Amino acid sequence: LDEPAMKAKFQLTVRSPMDGSIVLSNMPVDQHFYGDQTMVVSFQESVPMSTYLLTLVVGKFEATEMVLNPPADLAGRSPVVKVYTAYGNQKQAAVALRTARMSVDRLVKKLDADFPLPKLDLVAIPDYPSGATEHWGCITFRETTLLTPADATQADIARVASVVAHELAHSWFGNLVTMPWWNELWLNEGFASFFEYEGQAAAFPGWDVWSDFTYNDAQRAMRADVNPAASPLNIPSVVTEAQMHSAFSSITYSKGAAVIRTLAVALGQMNNNGPGQGFFLSSRGSGSFLAGLRT
Helix, strand or coil: CCCCCCCCCCCCCCECCCCCCEEECCEEEEEEECCCCCEEEEECCCEEEHHHHHCEEEEEEECCCCCCCCHHEEECCCCCCEEEEEEEHEEEEEEEEHHHHHHHHHHHHHCCCCCCCCEEEEEEEEECCCCECCCCCCEEEEECCCCCCCCCHHHHHHHHHHCCCCCCCHHCEECCCCCCCCHHHHHHHHHHHHHHHHHHHHHHCCCCHHHHHHHHHHHHHHHHHCCCCCCCCCCCCCCCCCHHHHHHHHHHHHHHHHHHHHHHCEEECCCCCCCHHHHHHHCCCCCCCCHHHHH
């Protein structure tokens, strides 16, 4: 069943033509079998996860030049990071690779929680319909949200860093610890929107990211919230697919992040392990955000 709280383990086996394509999924490859015209790729069994996180990518990509290992003190706790692009675009992946490596390492330490999967791939897909999707262990992106060409502006670089850090934060907030239902979407997106600034700060320590937060999220939240028709953070009823899609709004992302930052400042946790460590540690045993909030 395609419901956030209903998690399952997945084990994929894929038959693909031998035309130079590579095959990627959430987990590492377990076995390859080669025939005359096709190859069969089997992946390791996944950890328990929501069905919307399952992904399969088949295409002509390369990642030979863009691989970063974790630092020695995080070996075994933080994965090797690879960025896959269409052939010829590898030089445009440097910002994404740096942001991914530094974001993951920062959150492993800050949350005192290992990266939940054995590998992490970021894939730039031509004509991808969404900006990015937090498929666990194999995050998919539109090329414009993962790649920075030679003529990229500072705004372009900041946009890529923001999106990459946001999607990586979902590895813990949303993927490992998950909302029971879509009416609590703000917990997924609010925490990911907050922690994307932690990732950017780790990757680019010279940036004043928390000043950017005031404009990008706090003020955006207030502009949305002043509307009399604005929904509350915890949406009273999400029954239809249309209601689920409408839940993805400035309220769930920006107001959620602003509320979390307000709590963090009030509790004096902006400069140490919080916010989120205690909440996360108390949530992950059950896999539910509600458990953490009640603890």
